Amino acid sequence: MTTELVGRGAETAALDRLLARAADGAGSALLLWGEPGIGKTALLDHAVGAAAGSTVLRCRGTRMEAGLAFAALHELLWPVTDRLDALPTPQAAALGGALGRTGEPANRFLIGAAVLSLVSDLARRRPVLVVVDDVQWIDEASAHALGFLARRVASDPVVVLLAGHEEPATGPWDGLAALEIGGLADDDARSLVAAAAPGADPALVDATVRTAGGNPLALHELPTLDRAPADTPLPAPGPPVPIGPRLRRAFRDRVATVPEPARALLLLAAAEDRGDRHVVHRAGAERGVDDSAWDDALRSGLLHATGSRVEFRHPLIPAAIYDGAPLGDRQAAHRALAAALPADAVEERAWHLAAAADAPDEEVAALLELAAAKSLRCGAGPAGARTLLRAAELSPAPAQAARRLAAAARAAWEAGHAEAARQLLDDAERLESGTDVARASSGLRGILEFATGIPERAHHHLIRDMDAVAGSRDAVQLGSVAVRAAWSAGRSDLQQQALQRLLAVDADDDPALAGQLPALRTLWSCYDRAGGPAPITPAAARAAADRLVSVAWELLPPAPLVQLWGVVQPVRDLLRVQAAALRDRHELAALAVVLAQGAVLDLDAGRWGAAEAAAVDGLQLAREVGADHVATQCHGTLGLLAAARGDDGAVDGHARWALEVSAPRGVRALSGAAYWPRGRAALFGGRPDEALDHLMPLARPGHDAAHPTFALLAAADTAEAAVQAGRLDVAATRLAAVQDWARRSGAAWAEATVHRLQALTGGSGTAEASYRRALDLAETAGTPFEQARTRMLYGEWLRRARRRSDARRQLAAAAAVFDRLGADPLRRRSLREQDLADAPPARRGPGPAAGLTAQELRVARLASDRLTNREIAAQLLISPRTVGHHLANVYPKLGISSRTELARIDLAGDLRIGADARGR
The missing domain is CATH 1.25.40.10 (Tetratricopeptide repeat domain)
Incomplete structure (x- = not known):
């Protein structure tokens, strides 16, 4: 049975319709979004209560686990992990690795496919309801797996319900159906206050309605804070972030009434943030918290425990407890929690120790760096960058801080945050020499400059950093981009310099690269000393392209050169494979480049729909990550499409945008692509x-x-x-x-x-x-x-x-x-x-153009559209003199003497041109 929610008739009806559709075999997904406390969790509870006979899988995001890859997925699927063995072997291995059951490395596509297969298998028996609350704190790896699931359940009896704070304009929830949850109307707000505080003073009710602004959490809590908590039922958990200072202060006042040992326990639970009762218990024992403190905490109504889980009445309470505690108490709580964690919880311990640190600490910084490495292996770039940034803040030595900042910059760039990457790189270079920073960031300075700045400057940084980076693979990547940068600038001398450096790289330390290097050298040997394109046979270029099935985008030549060599298909196929892999790893900056390159080759191959789709997607991504030159290349491709389609306005718009970026920065290739x-x-x-x-x-x-x-x-x-x-x-x-x-x-x-x-x-x-x-x-x-x-x-x-x-x-x-x-x-x-x-003879009609030959009528029509003789000649592939001759015959036949008079004559009905006329 479900309880009717005050003022939420439309929302509950929408959820009921989704559940009814699932019962009929049609799946769907919906994201509920709105401000904290607005009632999203209550609506999720309604759906769970209404999903009679369904399998329900449920999880919620937490602040502490936001940086832990697959933490939310672990919570969601834990009840059904016994079904993993029924999955296809690659999917079972990948999902088992994500859930910590095997040592399988993360593969986002296989993990997403495995989650979909698992849920679809469950749905063969009865409908499945997947409920995910507080998606804004879901770890990045889980979010992508859940987004993959939500977009592919239409043919199964599955409903995926998500709840979060923000409209899903971008990110893993982009493209999903969304429903904004707004505040309650005043009448409904009064009804809710009356239910929460029967017999409340009317003045209190009016004040509550005004203060809460239709927020159900505030309406429910504000008038009841002075009541005995043990006498009231526990409401559904609310949002994790306080809705305002008044409500926050109200909860702090409530916490102040709890005895001191129980307050210490509440602080531990608030700082732990994962709901692990065993960890909180061990940490409490460290700090002298006994069973009586547990009893006091549970009797307060602020906290309740079920099995191994401990939860607050709603997530606003831990925020109020944590923020209201003195700094020293918070640090002590984190130290106790770090000591209480199991030995294999490296990431959690690192973050607790980081939260407890009030001075640089190399040991904690090193632990954070290990945690970041794990996040990056799982494809969680933003989480890895944040962890490395905190590690840098705790690094005692400037050199170590610079190294970690540079690594954070690289992680931010690969995750598609160019501006953040540039700022982190600047901070690193202020602390340490460019050589050390270049090594730690894998030569990011030149990559950033190539993507957004002046290509000649990018060439300088890239050539310089080839000697600084560790390993031949990074050196080859930088050398390849340096050649591209010089090509973009139209500087054959710089291109020769970069090409010579690239060809001189010794790849003995990387057998896979050593096998690919001859093919790279073949493809990149594209300019001779005179500055023009150098000879390369299509067979040699095709053979080289076929060998580069796994190289990074940085190693490939630009698409226009591929067009010149006439080897579009193999490189286009390679880029398509790379785009799929980059999407899977969520490497947005690289994906934007690959989409832009692929669009050029699709256009050349006559796949205009695919070209337009790739250019539009690449343009959107390039704008998101701040890669100006990639965006400009997409504008060039879209401009060529518009030109072929006769859309002169769009051509001009794309060209103007491109030239505003490329011309001042000396990117001649992109300026040429705009002209x-x-x-x-x-x-x-x-x-x-x-x-x-x-x-x-x-x-x-x-x-x-x-x-x-x-x-x-x-x-x-x-x-x-x-x-x-x-x-x-x-x-x-x-x-x-x-x-x-x-x-x-x-x-x-x-x-x-x-x-x-x-x-x-x-x-x-x-x-x-x-x-x-x-x-x-x-x-x-x-x-x-x-x-x-x-x-x-x-x-x-x-x-x-x-x-x-x-x-x-x-x-x-x-x-x-x-x-x-x-x-x-x-x-x-x-x-x-x-x-x-x-029609060799003119087909004469009864109109004023009777007597004109077909060519005379054609010339007359173009002239009546005010085209000049030269423009008419260009369209008809005759000379301007011949146009003049035809017009000299047209005028007397029509009884006129000028183009002005010609424009007034209706010539449309006198000669039927086109498929319609031929069919009559």
Whole structure:
């Protein structure tokens, strides 16, 4: 049976609906959130009471265990650990390791999968209700396992109910359904006060309602504090944090009425924070607390015990007890608790001793460092960083403090807290030399600068710290990032310097790395002494990429270089595997980088939906962790997508954001990546001169956006715009650049581009052979968008050659690809050309345009849209002089003399263009 909660009809009805759905076989998850004391725990109790016939698993977070990996999961699953053997062997081993039953190392994915399998197995017998209270104090490792469970119970009769203080905008509860629990209405508040204090003075009731602001805990406790606790039933546990100073003082006054030995016991229980009655009992015995003190504490109504557990009436009480005790008493309590812990409770002892310390203590700092190492192995980066920070505070020697601060900075960075990492690193460097800090942080200074600052400065730090870090793996990682930094800056001289240092690393101390180093050297040997891309065959690059199945992201070259070499697929597959692993380990900074790189390669491979999803996710993560340059790369990818889709406003927005970050910091690669979408948008919109304004700076020495990689990648766009604008000299220059790269690399995309540009710029006698060869090579390269562009240009050439049937086939195939990808401007262009190929004579209608040829009508329509002769010529692939000739014929046929008059004529009904017209 459940008790009706005053003023919570809507909330209890929502919970009842979830339980009813579970009884019918449909699972769900819900997070209740709101301020402390608002009644979340009472609602959870209602659900437990209403879940008749269900298996109930329940736990709650505590302050002391927030840094202990899998502590909450241990509490939740302890009643059903006998079922672990029924799980698949890898899952059973992983979950057994998390629960302390085996020595299996933590694997977050397997642990999450094991929890899901265990709960699903229980649900085959009867519905399962999982209740987790105070999620804000759930340890990070448990939170990710529980979040994994909550997102995957829809097909099982399972309800997961969570309660916490904050809206789940980010973190492990992101994406879950949430219900905010607000304060009670005044009438309901008065009813609750009347139930808590029957016959209370009306003035007291009014004062309580005003003070509590609809908070049920305050409404229940304030008017009853002067009543005998033993005579009242224990309410459901409330929130762990006091709702305000008045209620806090009220509980302190209550504690003051308890005899001194019992107060000492209450302080021990408040400081212990885990509810372990045995530990509190042993610590109390140390301090002379006897059975009579236990009796007094239990009779006070503030504390109650069940089996091996001891709990406060609600978590506000321990906060009031602890905060109200003198510092010396709190320290003594922590020392007693540390002495009472079992020998294997290293982390708990370390934190109790840290809380008791009032001066630097190397022994305690060392214990905390051990505890942090365990947290980091479990993937609990923020907890590890906090533990290392406390260890640094207790370190007597500046060198030890600096080392621990630097390690904390690295942990914070890997957990996605760039600003905190930078501050910790600054603090470490103020205490000790850069060399020692670089070793302890694994060269974090250069990594941070690469992610957010000036690439040339990042290069300096990274090259310097290669000699400081311990082990060849760290040195290779820093060297690889140094090459990337120099590449980003467009500094081939610095890139050569970093590459030489990277190739000189001796990896004899790391056999796995030694096996991978030849492949890394192959991939990174990408620039010659002249500063241009160096030759590397696709076969060699593919073989190298296939060998790097487990390397960190820092060791991989940037995605645009992978595009140049034409080995997109193996590296894209590698990045996909890495992204899954980084998500599992919750390494947000690295995940943002990998998503941004993968988005570039997905775009190249024609997987535009995946590219957009990865770029959006990467952008969000990059903003969260403060990785500005990663965010800029995501903006570049999204800009290219917007350009292909004809969304000029989005292109401009992405480009402006990117340039505001990249240009002042000298990140030429990212500036080039911002100019390119603007050029494409103008090209696809029929504005070739504007396109050249954006594209030519990529190859202009000294320009902020000049970068050899992006100049090559955008060469086809630049040449096509140049042809349309009548700048054949520019087109020839870009063709020569791609020819040189194709000759040296053998990359299929480059050879396909060469043949396409030769068809555009060469004589008609060789155009068809060039187009056909370009189509074959584009298919080999796996670039469907570029292959469709070639088909469109080939179809236009065929139409002008009056081979209409062949033209229709090419144009239809191109339009289908553009339609699938969402490249609307080029789809429309292909359909217009296809319509012209369908109808050699003009199809005349009764309107004012009767008598115009198909091409004249097309020119007239574009001119009526106020396009210039040059812009019309670019769209129709004719000369501006020919446009003028057509307009000279159009005007007398329509009986007008100017473009102004042309704009007033409705030309829409006179020539049906597109699929609809062809179908009629």
